[in-house]
Amino acid sequence: MVEPILEIQGVRKTYPARRSLFGRSAAVDALKGVSLAVTPGESFGLVGESGSGKTTLTRSILRLEAPTAGRILFKGEDMARLGPKALRTLRARIQIVFQDPYASLNPRMTVEEIVSEPMLVHRDILRLDRAGRRDRAAELLALVGLSTQHLARNPHEFSGGQRQRIGIARALAAGPELLLLDEPTSALDVSVQAQVLNLLIDLQDRLGLTYLFISHDLAVVRYLCDRVALIHSGVLVEEGPTREIFDAPQSDYARMLLGAAPKVRVPPATPSG
């Protein structure tokens, strides 16, 4: 078996109890020992309801939060052991596309500034001068289906789908290997959803990216992902190839989730499955 690009080993995250004027809130176990492995080049789907720990897991992978216990390995390297410099280097290799394209772009920056920021932050790795950054920003926009005339505009001049494309361009700017997709289409119209999904599939083919796709939308996961894991209140319930899980779910939770999904006619052959 190939060495996994991302390996999560028994990760727990407990938010401690908080005392306030109005009494105590109980400690929350957001993740209760989650283990999974993502192999290079695949699309791994992580499916769960709201509050199941999906977001905590992404924040832990990005090292925006430190897990209480367990290890997260990127290409065999323990992320908790990295020094500040190595961590910064690593952040060029793992990037994220956020759910809400209306909130994830700084309204004060132009599209060019947004897309070139990762190149500026990682200029010691990418070694791009001003003109080089500008060229690459234009390239990236073309890659996600926007044009160079959009560079000087502010985010509020774009539609949701276009903004999500800008968010994807930003995530690609530093040349990452692993892309976390945190429900990238759930804030978009259905027609735009399909466009963005197809863009993601296309980008994966062209750039050889690995996707960790987080969603609660089973139809989208089935369309895009090679393997799926179901997460429920901080515990992985089931994991396996997409087709197996959808055709022959093993756990009650998986059956419940599949049963609860609205019946949408899905094309019989999934292109990536």
Add this chain to the structure above:
Amino acid sequence: MSKLADPIAATAAGPVRREKLARALFRFRQSRLSLLGAAIVALVLFFALLGSVLAPYPDDVRGSVSTAARFLAPSAAHPFGTNEVGQDVLSLTMAGTTVSVLAGFGVVIIGSLLGTLVGAVAGFAGGLVDEALMRFTDLVLTIPSLILAMAIAAALGPGFENMVLAISLSWWPGYARLVRGEVLAAREEVYVTAARAIGASPARVLFRHILPNCLSPIIVKMSLDMGFAILTVAGLGFIGIGVRPPTPEWGTLLSTARSYMPDYWWTAMAPGMAMFLAVFGFNLLGDGLRDVLDPRGRR
């Protein structure tokens, strides 16, 4: 992709910036009130620069006295009359613009810089730093600002710089509290998380992502405060702390005019109107600026 690179190379930073400026100007022009504010402020700034040069009786500005011409009512020669020592009130008011506007600017700029720094650090760092800085801010806020300014001015001695410093030191807590609140809110925005995920340094996150998005309330407060600062400067002049005669200043002019008030009303009118106009203009301009600086807030 090389064919894409060419038009980009041709588009240097200049045209992009010019386009942004053109858009901002267009937005600003759509509101008549902000144009009026800009016009008034331009007039005030014009007099602040050239008031003492353009004054019809420059000798009076320098302190010359002609008791024969005291308390002349407004006329063609003296549009706003003369005061108790026969000086032309219009000339004094024009020359007084310099001190008032400069002091106002000084107070607002020093106060906002100080307050923004304190508030941004408190909001961004959180925890103990936040507690310490904000309790100190609260402490300064509990002292009445004019009294504090008077005490500082009295301790430092009279003079223009000391007056500005004194008012600034009582002025910053408002900015600190405003900015802290804004930073606390902006810190939780998704684009801030995105910047951290990219690997941006804390300084970059604070100065590039958080503070620019807190700017519009600061600008609005600065423009409103500009008026109040001019009033406070005049207030200190009125009670006799601040610039010394013979340097003309609106507050001092009003203060002397007060004793002759009902009979020789014109001695108070010119400095009073000037103050009103300056405060009014800066407030209108501030509203207009907000529309330009905050693209989301425009109607």
